Amino acid sequence: MAFRATEYERFTGRRARRPVWWPVCTATLRRGWSSRWVRLLSFGALAVAFGFTALFYFAYQVMPNWPTLLRVLGEDEGMASGFPVQFYAGLLHVFVYPILLPLSLLFGHDLVARDLTSNALETYFSRPVSPAAYVLGRTLAYTGFLLLTTLGPMLWIWAFDAATGPQGRFGEIAFVPLALIQGLVPVALVLALFIQAVSSVTRSGVWTNLAVIVLFFFGFVAGQILYEESDRPEVVSVPAASGGRNEAEPAAAAATTPAQAPVPAEETADNGPEPTVPADAPPRIRPDRLPLALLVGAALALVGGDPTPLLLAAPTLLFSGDRQDGRPPAAASAAVGRRGPPAGAGRSADRRPAPASPEERIVVHHDPRLLAVSITEVIRGWCLGCLDRSYPEEVRRAQAGRRHRFRATEPRQVPVDLARNVLLGLGGLSLLLLFARLRRQGTVG
Amino acid sequence: MPEPVLELDRLVVRYGSFTALHGLSARFAGGALGLLGPNGAGKSSLLRCILGLVRPAAGTVRVAGRDARRARSEVRRRIGYMPERDSFVPGMSGVRALAHLAEVCGFRPDDAMLRAHDVLHFVGLGEERYREVAGYSVGMRQRWKLAAALVHDPDILFLDEPTNGLDPRGRARMLTVIDRVRREHGLHLILASHLLPDVERLCDEVWVLDRGRLKMADSLERLTAAARGAKRVRTRPEAAAALAAAARAAGLVVADGAAEAELVLTRPEAEVAPAEVFALAASCGAPVLGVRPAARSLEDAFLEALEGD
Structure with a gap:
């Protein structure tokens, strides 16, 4: 080798014109790998992936019309076999x-x-790498x-x-990519930002793993508990006696396409006695405010240089209802006087005010x-929401006569609009936190 | 006339309510500058501010004629910075990490790797280049940091306490390497240190900082020139005042020496000859018990500057 330079030499070659984040990016890949x-x-x-392709290959070799057969069999068995959307x-x-x-962890x-x-x-x-270029790379x-x-x-x-399927298969699954x-x-991006942000706070790989696993686990458990508890009258709030506007009717919410129309009650809600709630129940939890709560908390924390406001502000906003202006909480008012699925996302197609009467009962x-x-x-x-939303209208219409609707989403699932907001909030908060930590650690020293 | 390497104009740096630099204004034309000062004087803050790692609360910094904030990338490309504390890219071998840093500064991958090998050989880490930096000893890390400062071929070297934690041999070797780079390749050097011998050996200009203020900015030559010809004169205690008066009358600068009835006689920019001392003593009737060179060093100048308050 020619590496025998005991003398220092000035560099006389040409420099590359690549952006500075590119070497950071390649070094990250090497480090991860x-x-x-x-x-x-x-x-x-x-x-x-190769297992599935092999399965497809042999299935098409042995029985070319197996997707159709599977669909028919599924329907006969009473399954909502919306193949191919449910396969994907x-x-x-x-x-x-x-x-x-x-893998993200x-x-x-x-x-x-x-x-x-x-x-x-x-x-x-101290080199031409800015915090933004570092985070980008x-x-x-x-x-x-x-x-x-x-x-x-x-x-x-x-x-x-698509390549090996029968005639018409491509048309059925063209929406999938x-x-x-x-x-x-967005999920990969938010996960990457979130885990980097947690890692910047814990300053330890082990603690990052633990923190994220605990967060995922307890978040999951808490979600299930809250979901179950939301069926209890004392947990869900009630509308004011004067009646409320039907502002955010849930499942009707997504009713912009036939497939996203409200799912019949027997498909969605847990069947059982419908509890009622008294009018003076406490404010309900507002998970749709989660992104706002996190962003406000993060901004306060950044200004103050202390995470305490984040811990205080987020729950405060999250649990506050619409009571200040005298209006009832949206979801509860949505459920007033009607039977049907509760929460969904987005705006309601039906904005008629709910009937107000002293004997008003609420279905929860x-x-x-x-x-x-x-x-x-x-x-x-x-x-799943993305998959469902991308399902082409003509395919839906072609399948409309079938006994089961073809949906990827399920009733017990976070509505897609809310999921988008939470992901946006989480990504934004992670980015803010990451920059704050980098600025503090990388420059102040 | 070439642009000065470094120009500070009423530079103020604050960390919250603490002011690290109070309106510093100075100019460094080029060569080797030593930043001297006790711990907490603001040396590292100044270096970090020049690099754009710390945002100044007021004032401007110009490096080679460029505003350090507006042309941050270009300024950083021209500067090789060796931080005081351990600082390395984790999970990489010495040579891989160095090549990565060169790539970040715009080197092509092949050139970067070749240069990383060369620079590691130059600082004496050729045999250790495939070891992970985290596994290096203190001395090896210092040398690796110097290599990291040199790998992208900077015009200006910022070294923050480069000999920290080195044994005498390692220190001598480090100083030799820095001196060679500076003298043989015309790199400008800004050295922050509280080790005066290091500064004395490498620098030709000195800024003394104390509590965020510039106490002294002068060339090393001038700082020690007066002291080089000074003489320490011992006389009897009762004759010391008369001898001091006679010396002042002759245009000499008189200071008290360390011992009793000892005077330090200095003439700015000229040597005080022994014969002149004896003539002065004879003129005022003071007996001369001893005459020896005062040998004032940078340390004396440094302490004088700090005690100037």
Whole structure:
């Protein structure tokens, strides 16, 4: 080798014109790939993809019309076998829970933490790397890797399905790639930002792992508990005696397309006695305010340089109702005087004021919006919602005569609009937190 | 006339309510500048402010004629910074981490790797280049940090306590390497240190900082020139006042020495000859018990500057 320069020499070559975040991005990929578990899980994802394609291949070889057969069999069995949308919904579950979530932790749990403990930020920021370029490089690599190991295999399966399927198969599943991209790109991005933000706070890979796992686990448990509890009259608030406006009627909410129309009660709500609530019940929880609560809390925390406002402001906003202006909480008023599914997302098509009478009784149902306290439920709600929303209208109409509607979403699921808001809030908060930590650690020292 | 390497204009740096630099104004034309000062004087804050790591509350910093805030990327590309504390990219070998830092500064990957090898050889880490930086000893990390400051071929070197934690041999080697880079390749050097011998060896200009204020800014030559020809004169206690008066009358600067009845006689920019001392003593009838060179060092100048308050 020619590395015998004991003399210092000035550099006379040409410099590259690449953006400064590019080397950060490639170094991040190398660092992530150096983890054995990341490699194993990535190969696992590829193996799943190849397994599915092999399954498709042999199924088409043996029985070319097996998708049709499966659909008919499913309907006969009374299943809402909305194939292919439900196949890809299932595929999302396979790639999101066992692969995307663990991989996001394994890849990024110590990315920022190790940079903080080794003072690498000072090294970076004394060079032409700005905090924005640093975050961009790290996050692009992180998100890109997550998508490569989840979206990539899923698209591979889709491509194989489309290429080898019978006549008309492509038309049925042409919407899938866009839906998968819409669903997974924001999720991977938010996960990357969130885990980096947690890592910047804990300054330790182990503590980041623990914190995120605990957050996911307790969020999930809390979501389920809140969801179940929302069926109890003493938990859900009531409208004012004067009656309320039917502002945010839930399931009617999504009624912009036939497939998103309110699900019949027998399909959605838990069947059982319908409880009623007294008029002086406490304010209800407002999970749709979660992004706002987190952002306000983060802004206060940033201004004050102390996380306490975040801890105080978020729950305060989250639990406050619409009582100040004398209006009833939206969801509760939505349920006034009518029987049907409770919470959904978006705006109501029916804005008629609810009847007001002293004897007014309220029908209370489980509120799926409460599941939004769980990140895993939010991810599920968003991904499946995207898949469902992308389902082309003509395919829906063609299937309209069937006994079961073809939907990826389920009643017990965070509404897609709320899931989007939570993801936006979480991503924004993570970004703010990350920048605040980088600025503090990388520059003040 | 070339642009000065560093120009500060009423620079103020604050950390919350604490003011680290109070309206610093100074100019460094080029060469080697030593930033001296006790702990907490503001040396590191000044370096970090020049690099844009700390935002000034007021004032401006110009590096090679460029505003350090507006042309931050360009300024940083021209500066090689060696921080005081341990600072490295984790999870990489010494050479890989160095190549990565060169790439960040705009080197192509191949050039970056070649240069990383070269610079590691130059600082004496050639044999250790494939080890992870986290596993290096203190001395090796100091050398790696110097290599990291040099790898992107800067024009100006900012070294913050480069000999911290080094044994005497390592320190001598580090100073030699820095001196060679400076003299043989024309790099400008700004050295922050509280080790006066390091500054004396490497620098030709000195700024003394204390509690965020510039106490002294002068060339090392001028600071020690007066002291080089000074003489320490011992006489009897009862004759000391007369000798001091005679010396002042002759245009000499008189200071008290360390011992009783000892005077330090100095003439700015010229040597005080022994014969002149004896003539003065004879003129006032003071007996001369001893005459020796005063040998005032940078340390004396430094302490004088700090005690100036």
